[in-house]
Amino acid sequence: MEIIEKEEGKLEVILKAAQKKFAEFGLAKTTMNDIAAELGMGKASLYYYFTCKENLYEAVIRKEQDHFLQEIQKIIKPKANAVSILRVYSKKRLTLFEYCLNLAKLNGDGMATCMPFVKKLYTEFNKKEVQLVESILRLGIQNGEFEISNTNEQAEFICTMMMGLRMVAKNRMTESQMSKEDYKTLNNNMDKAIQMFICSILV
Amino acid sequence: MEIIEKEEGKLEVILKAAQKKFAEFGLAKTTMNDIAAELGMGKASLYYYFTCKENLYEAVIRKEQDHFLQEIQKIIKPKANAVSILRVYSKKRLTLFEYCLNLAKLNGDGMATCMPFVKKLYTEFNKKEVQLVESILRLGIQNGEFEISNTNEQAEFICTMMMGLRMVAKNRMTESQMSKEDYKTLNNNMDKAIQMFICSILV
């Protein structure tokens, strides 16, 4: 129900409205009508911009994922301290997790029951994340901070470990939603894991 | 359909039959009749030994859990090498996981959708497991192997991390059942986690 800018800005406005509605009802229970209504436009018009609901949802998630990747990428530069970058990575990764969890509102414990395209979405992101972490590790090696033989293996491992911690947190959550306390505990565990990992690769 | 020994041995026989059926159909789809038939007895007779299905299932799981705990407990003795005990713990823990997964045949990703009593069962076991790990850590301190300030915190953390790795493995499994390859990968990750953990607490 607001005046809409044209072309470039329009996609942004739609994504924002979609994001708002997904956060409100979750992926499954948000209808294309809900989103269109939020924009004050007809449902058919939405399909002019996005080929399907999955496409729209993917764009919303991807936007945040890319933002995360770029933010970390931004601070990976020669002579930057790899250890502190890893800590920033851990912190920002938690924020991304919170965001995605909020937009999905997956019932039960996760991805097994969710749609295949969501699984694919996260699998693809995982690959990028591993590459990102690997580049941090390589930076650390260049700086003489770390001593690692197989950077890819180590990057995959730490990503897997972090994912595991997120899963445990999600599983232990009270009342089908993670509380502030739950996030705090998860944050602690992620910090410990990163610390332990750093300790094991430090020169 | 076999001759049954009396009293003490009877419980064992029932547990074995129940275990066989649970492994075949999983918790939800195994009926009390299935188990009774396996024993060549009437369903009502089963209720003479176990008050309810949950009770029976719990007994089956508990038996294996206790066996695991005792096996590790057995090798925790003064002057025993704590590092190698941690490695044994990791290995046997995987075996227990495989066993429990097999008996549950939980659909989807896990405990969130399963019955509350199962959740409780695993929560209670988790406490015992943390205590077990903590006693290994204390042994390591006594031996002068480890240097840790808060043993309970560290024990909880490593247990959480290992649980996370199991969850990831379960989530990534192909075809609603973990393959030999999946277990191998999980085993590798658990070893790495333990190795990293040890590295971080080593004197």
Added chain:
DNA sequence: TTTTCGACTAATTTTATATATCGGTCGATT
């Protein structure tokens, strides 16, 4: 040409209902 939308369809989800199965009990029997 670009963008919007009402009207429509096919597919999915929800609802309602009937049926079957299963957990658990009880009284009788061995």
Added chain:
DNA sequence: AATCGACCGATATATAAAATTAGTCGAAAA
């Protein structure tokens, strides 16, 4: 002490009807 047939109520399953919703299309507005 141990077993079991017969039974009950609750839960799960199967089926069909009704309601939503994803996605399409052709026309109209900009």
